[in-house]
Amino acid sequence: MAERDSKIKGTPLPRCPGPSVRDLALADTNPVPEFLYEDEYENLGSDPIPTSRYTDPAFFALENQRLWPRIWQMAAREEELPEAGDYVVYENAGKSFIIMRQEDGSIRSFANVCLHRGRKLKTEDGWTAELQCPFHGFTWNNDGSLKQIPCRWDFSHLSDEEMQLPEISVGRWGGYIFLREAAEGPTLEEFLAPIPEHFKRWKHEECATAIWVGKVVPANWKVVMEAFMESWHTVVTHPQLLPFTGDANSMYNTYGDYVNLTVTPFGTMSPHIDPEGKEQQWIVDEFVKYNGRSSDNYDENIAQEEGGYNVKVPEGKTAREALGASLRETTTKMFGHDVSFASDAEMMDALLYNVFPNFSPWAGFQPNIVYRWRPWKDVDHCLMEVRVLTRVPPGQPHPKAPPMKFLTDTQKWTEAPELGILGDVFEQDMDNLPYVQQGLKASMNGEVQLANYQEIQIRQFQNTLMKYVES
Known part of the structure; x- marks a missing residue:
């Protein structure tokens, strides 16, 4: 058995014979x-x-409720959306998100749901100058701010601020784009450690x-x-x-x-x-x-x-x-x-x-x-x-x-x-x-x-x- 490093916590475990x-x-x-x-x-x-x-639908439901919204998810790669206006639709565990390249090169993510009647804004990846709902035409700018409400006179109870698309936290490392719904939790760097340090070579x-x-x-x-x-x-x-x-x-x-x-x-x-x-x-x-x-x-x-x-x-x-x-x-x-x-x-x-x-x-x-x-x-x-x-x-x-x-x-x-x-x-x-x-x-x-x-x-x-x- 090869000599062990002191980083092992507890009793070292046995290994297969042969070159380690x-x-x-x-x-x-x-x-x-x-x-x-x-x-x-x-x-x-x-x-x-x-x-x-692995088999219980109730446990599967708990994962969807308690796990996925609270962890960083690798959602895309940078080369999937190289130009401003490019977007990716990322879906997992019943949730849908739009990941959008902004004019300044940054990346932002929004809930892929119209705030009017709930239709998905986008169903596939692509490029767009605006985010318009195909149902009634509610429209948002690519930064998530409200652009237009058709028949605005009938929605006097809604302000532009409350009609901003809900934004999702975005993290970027190594050409990968990560999302997290929850506002609280470890930073992406803390979550990935020690990968960022190791991958400096690669x-x-x-x-x-x-x-x-x-x-x-x-x-x-x-x-x-x-x-x-x-x-x-x-x-x-x-x-x-x-x-x-x-x-x-x-x-x-x-x-x-x-x-x-x-x-x-x-x-x-x-x-x-x-x-x-x-x-x-x-x-x-x-x-x-x-x-x-x-x-x-x-x-x-x-x-x-x-x-x-x-x-x-x-x-x-x-x-x-x-x-x-x-x-x-x-x-x-x-x-x-x-x-x-x-x-x-x-x-x-x-x-x-x-x-x-x-x-x-x-x-x-x-x-x-x-x-x-x-x-x-x-x-x-x-x-x-x-x-x-x-x-x-x-x-x-x-x-x-x-x-x-x-x-x-x-x-x-x-x-x-x-x-x-x-x-x-x-x-x-x-x-x-x-x-x-x-x-x-x-x-x-x-x-x-x-x-x-x-x-x-x-x-x-x-x-x-x-x-x-x-x-």
Whole structure:
């Protein structure tokens, strides 16, 4: 077991045998940020989780009432509304909001509801010079101030001030736009900590959305989200990844109530793989074959740059060293940012941050995946969204984000070819998640049992959830 850092609270938890994240970091080609290999978590115990939190409509209603209005929600990216007058309609948990770019470049958000008879002002994203209700023509300026009331003589009881559109708090960080209904609570910086400090290296504000796909999943939003908060399901669900993924050797850090980090090493064999006869070149060949973090287009670009994935492991080097060197060179050529200083870990490992309750950005210098999960029509459904951010070359303008490709119920993730091999990985997850929801509803003992370490982030999430629901 690797030596532990003093940031662990309570008794250190056991680990899987084999090279730890710390071991790999200390052998890295370039220095690795300490927070990517130092343990930081609190032992949260072993109590079971009630299945009712995933299946009970009454609990679902409490989440909508007590959770969503009181937390920061990642609602959009800056590149979705680049020009003044651009707006995004963001909807979640029965609420609807308009996020609007103002003339001075600032962003404001308003309740997407006409104050006359309650019709939604907007039903899809777009550009507008004013916010006019399609029902009777009540009109507001883009800053939320009242512009016009038709037949104003019949509304002498209403003042311009009380007809101002209700405004929602907006926070901005790293190219992301956050909303919060409640006036009170932690600042966005407090809520995200320590992500803003960690991401100073990776600068998501220099990135733009290149791919965006969503699909409604027949499972509770927490069931689907929690499937991405641990890596050890790889051994059964994603066996094709085992030759180059240290699944059970992942590091799981937790930071307070709202943030956690999973570091799953790539370029190293799973401890579930028999290493007998497996050379470092074999690991590299399997990695480039199944690299689940790339889109088809990105794969083709790398293939062209690398001569068809012709990555060879030099004598005396490891697979991680060879892959890190190749990815640093290719990434610099493709996106124009010099990443020669980047560690092997930052070029290939799965560095997944989870922000309570439903936002998960990947870190590092490769195109970054960003997940978001939203409750859908009832307790048994959610909308899962997958973005891929790529770095904008220096001096070039940020392209406007593409609209989300919304897959139908009958379409598979593999029918979004822009996701590349990710689509296959998600389909493997979908082979589990609807049946998890069905199984939870059929449970005889009404309990979910969690691993003490490898599922500690799920327990952290559940503890924070109950602080809101029970308050």
